[in-house]
Amino acid sequence: MNHYELKSMKKEHLEDAARLFADNYRTERGRMPILPPRYENHNTVLPLLGKLIQKAPGVVALKNGNLSGYLIGQLLPAWRGRRSTFVPFWAHAVTGKKRRMILQYMYAHLSSNWTANGCFTHLISVLANDKEMLDTLFWFGFGMAVIDSIRDFSDLQSPLADIEVRRASLDDLEIILLLSQEFRRYMAGPPIFMPLVEKSSKKYNEKWLSNPANALWLGLYKKEAVAYMEIGSLNEDYVITDEKTVWIQGAYTKEHLRGKGFGAALLKCALDWAQAQGYEKCAVDFEGENILASAFWLRHFRPTCFSLVRQVDERIGWAHKDRADEHFW
Known part of the structure; x- marks a missing residue:
């Protein structure tokens, strides 16, 4: 591979890999200063890589013994019902003039392991401004799955005067369950087609509402709850976040009242609450x-990370390149 050598990722590669990601993230934050600074410190990513390498294969690209790139993915047993491999935003990085080529060959090398393990759905999260890496993956057949976005608390618009918003309590649990189920039905419709596998969980919503670190806001129309927005802390390794970043974890407005300003009113109340916290x-x-x-979130937030997905033809599990001639009949 043009003087580059691919090897299995080992413990001795972790320090250089973490530093490489931190360097790339520093470049990204130069383009987008609102990003949390914690990932500029390689010690933030180092334990994440150390934990992942204990349970999943990875690959490194070396040139003259120096690390030029790495890629490692984790198993998701049932992402959207399918056994999958997911590469978080910190689980890959490439440097140098041959970044595109290095990523291509690392993916080609590692994806054979993924498919051999029954993972035919491949997900990779990429920093939003890394156009070269995004373009490389698009050429490999990846498409958009999920967008992570961020904003600060400047330029908060005041809600429309005739829209009433209040914070929900446990007394509103049945109303919330009804709205949540409506939201799930909306997500199951076209063009999203997210299967409606189960009803909204009363136990989960009760626990979520009972946590003072969370807040759910209801939008009212003629005293009836017709919209909601959930906001709270999210301590997950797979998203760009820190202790000063709060996450909106759900939002929905009834169909006949969309476009009336309920989303903006709920967002204003949610952000005011978050700022006060x-x-x-x-x-x-x-x-x-x-x-x-x-349409709504991109009016108010800036993308930080794109999670891309590729679905490999599952027949490759048996119709692979090493299939023996006698197996054709």
Whole structure:
């Protein structure tokens, strides 16, 4: 591979890999200063890589013994019902003038392991401004799955005067379950087609509402709850976040009242609450197929990360390149 050598990722590669990601993230944050600074410190990513390498294969690209790139993915047993491999935004990085080529060959090398393990759905999260890496993956047949976005608390618009918003309590649990189920039905419709496998969980919603670190806001029309927005902390390794970033975790408005300003009113109340709690930024993620979500969130937030997906033809599990001639009949 033009003087590059591919090897299995080992413990001795972790330090250089973490530093490489931190360097790339620093470049990304130079383009987008609102990003949390914590990932500029390689020690933030180092334990994440160390944990992942213990349970999943990875690959490194070396030139003259120096690390030029790495790629490692984790198993998701049932992403959208399918056994999948997911590469978080910190689980890959490439440097140098041959970044595109290095990523191509690392993916080609590692994806054979993924498919051999029954993972035919491949997901990779990429920093939003890394156009070269995004373009490389598009050429490999990847498409948009999920968009992570962020904003600060400047330029908050005041809600329309005739829209009433209040914070929900446990007394509103039945109303919330009804709205949540409506939201799930919306997500199951075209063009999103997210299967409606189960009803909204009363136990989960009760626990979520009972946590003072979370807040759910209801939008009212003629005293009836017709919209909601959930906001709270999210301590997950797979998203760009820190202790000063709060996450919107769900939002929905009844169909006949969309476009009336309920989303903006709920967002204003949610962000005012978050700012009062000491947060400095707010993040949200949404599916690319969700037309209404894309239009709304991109008016108020800037993308930080794109999660891309490729679905490999599952017949490759048996119709692979090493299939013996005697197996054709």
